[in-house]
Amino acid sequence: MTINLLVVSALLLADACVFISPERLVLPALFGLGFEALLWACLLMGISWWFSSRKSWCLLSFIAIALSVGNILHTFSHGRPDCADTTKQLTVMTYNTHQCGQLAKASKNAVLKNIRESGADVVCLQEYEVSKNQRYLTFDEAKQFLKDIYPYTYYDFRVHNTRRQFGLAVYSKYPLIHKTSIHYESRGNQSNFCDVVVEGDTLRLFTNHLESNSIQESELELQEDSEQMKRKTLAVLKKMMAAYDYRAGQSRAVHDAIEASPYPVIVAGDMNDVPVSYTYRTISKGLQDSFLKASICKRGWTFYKFFLGVRIDYIFVSDDFKVADAGVIKCEGSDHFPYKTTLRW
Numbered sequence: 001m002t003i004n005l006l007v008v009s010a011l012l013l014a015d016a017c018v019f020i021s022p023e024r025l026v027l028p029a030l031f032g033l034g035f036e037a038l039l040w041a042c043l044l045m046g047i048s049w050w051f052s053s054r055k056s057w058c059l060l061s062f063i064a065i066a067l068s069v070g071n072i073l074h075t076f077s078h079g080r081p082d083c084a085d086t087t088k089q090l091t092v093m094t095y096n097t098h099q100c101g102q103l104a105k106a107s108k109n110a111v112l113k114n115i116r117e118s119g120a121d122v123v124c125l126q127e128y129e130v131s132k133n134q135r136y137l138t139f140d141e142a143k144q145f146l147k148d149i150y151p152y153t154y155y156d157f158r159v160h161n162t163r164r165q166f167g168l169a170v171y172s173k174y175p176l177i178h179k180t181s182i183h184y185e186s187r188g189n190q191s192n193f194c195d196v197v198v199e200g201d202t203l204r205l206f207t208n209h210l211e212s213n214s215i216q217e218s219e220l221e222l223q224e225d226s227e228q229m230k231r232k233t234l235a236v237l238k239k240m241m242a243a244y245d246y247r248a249g250q251s252r253a254v255h256d257a258i259e260a261s262p263y264p265v266i267v268a269g270d271m272n273d274v275p276v277s278y279t280y281r282t283i284s285k286g287l288q289d290s291f292l293k294a295s296i297c298k299r300g301w302t303f304y305k306f307f308l309g310v311r312i313d314y315i316f317v318s319d320d321f322k323v324a325d326a327g328v329i330k331c332e333g334s335d336h337f338p339y340k341t342t343l344r345w
Contacts, residue, residue, distance in 0.1 A: 004045050004057065008064045011038040015068050018281040022244035029244045030237075035071060035276040036299075074275040075311075077295040082322040086344040089324070090174075090198055093120035094268035094313050096209070096303075096336035099129045103136040106145035110333030112137075116149060118329065120340055121173045122196060123150065124268040126209040128169040132162055139165060152176045156192045156207075158183070168207045174198050176205075182253055186211055186246050191254050195263060201345075204261045208254060208269030210279065211246035213239060247273060251282040258287070264320035266343070270313050270336065280314075287316040290341040294326035302328055302337045313339045321345050 014035045017028035031038065046061030065072075093115075101111035115123055130139045143153060150171035156179075157167035168190060170176060175197045182191040191208040215236055251271075258265050267287065273279035275289075291300045291314070301309030313336060317323065325342040 001057070004049070004060065007038060007041045007045060008060055011035075011042050011064050011068060014038055014276055015071055018071065018276060018278060021248045021278055022241070023248045026241045026244050029278060030240065032276040033274060035068075035274065036075060039065065039068060039072065039075075071276045074280065074289070074292065075299070077292045077298045077300060079293040079323070080296065081294045081324050081326075082344070083324050084322055084344070086322060088199055088201065089342060089344045090122065090196075090203070090266075091120045091325075091340060091342045092122045092124070092205075092266055092268060092315055093118050093329075093338050093340040094124045094126070094207075094270070094315055095338035096126040096270040096313060096334060097129070098127050098334040098336060100125075100127075100137060100142070101333050103129065103131050105137055106141045109137060109142075109145075110331070112142060112145050114329070114331050114333055114338060115146060115171065118338065118340060121198075122205065123171045124205070124207040125169040125171070126207070126270045127166070128155075129164060129166045131164055146171055149173065154179050154192070154194050156181050156190065158188055158190050168192055168209060170194060170205065170207055172196060177202075182257060184211075184246070184250055184253070186250075189246070189250065191250070191257070191269070193257060193261075196266075202263050204263040204265045206254065206258065206265065206267040206269070208267070208271060208283075210250045210254075210270070210272045211243045212272045213243045215239060243272070244278075247271075247279045248282075251279040255282050255285065258283070264318040264345075265316075266318075266321075267316040268314070272312055274310050274312060284314075284316050287318060288321070288323065290315045290317055290323045290326045290343070291339070293323040294341065300328055300339070302339050303335065305335070313337075315339065315341050317341075317343060 013028045014031040017032035022029040042061045046058045049058035097111045101109040152172040154170040157165040159166035176194045179194040193206045196203045300311045302313035321343040324344045329338045
């Protein structure tokens with residue numbers, strides 16, 4: 001009974017995280033990260049109570065699940081592709097390249113090959129890196145390798161020194177104009193937007209890489225010494241709390257830029273947060289989540305770590321578009337999978 005109350009309370013806290021900024025209270029955000037696990041635990045407990053001598057207790061679990069419907073609908077896809085007759089189409093892909101295939105030369109670079117083979121019209125890249133050392137992938141080599149497919153490019157490097165260039169990039173089959181950066185205080189994280197001109201129509205494209213929790217596997221290793229384990233746990237929680245705090249401000253900056261757009265918008269990137277989060281709700285407000293619109297009963301996990309999968313890479317779009325297709329591309333080359341959607345209007 002006590003465990004049931006704790007699970008229900010945790011699920012309700014997770015539900016609340018979409019409304020409460022982590023800057024004010026971070027606890028709900030931490031529970032939001034475990035929303036799926038809490039949901040299944042609550043369901044199993046409800047079923048267990050139903051088959052017990054205290055059937056009335058199942059109501060507690062089922063009421064909590066009912067209150068979670070909104071977040072359930074943001075976690076599991078529930079739409080059908082809209083293939084209505086339209087005149088124009090654009091396929092967009094977002095891809096966290098994680099150092100761009102470990103900086104392998106273009107002919108052997110798995111990430112660049114994935115981009116070439118994607119069939120996307122526009123590709124938004126995060127953690128895009130090239131080297132100044134000729135032994136590794138250079139700026140000119142990467143650009144030349146993709147130039148025949150993507151003649152239009154936009155590079156926005158957060159780190160730019162004598163050794164490396166690191167940041168965001170856009171490769172496009174269509175002209176890119178009005179390029180603008182949105183820089184944040186945190187190193188290596190940024191957003192930008194540019195306008196894509198598709199057959200006479202101007203669309204505003206946002207590319208984002210928001211604050212990462214930056215937790216390493218070594219930080220989650222179990223320790224025999226209880227004091228050492230306690231210190232490690234507190235250090236991880238402190239790092240996560242700081243990341244949530246950063247992302248809250250970053251997500252509002254993106255939302256404000258979206259609101260100011262005079263054109264239909266496409267918002268792509270690695271948001272580093274799950275669908276049950278303040279970040280997701282802030283950025284997606286008033287927009288369609290393309291993954292939810294064009295697939296049924298799927299999670300859309302784009303990132304796997306510590307044997308767990310999460311959906312943290314998104315493409316949100318204005319209501320001006322119909323979502324004809326959406327899906328995660330399973331491939332090698334990065335710790336993220338690329339996500340692609342086809343839009344029609």
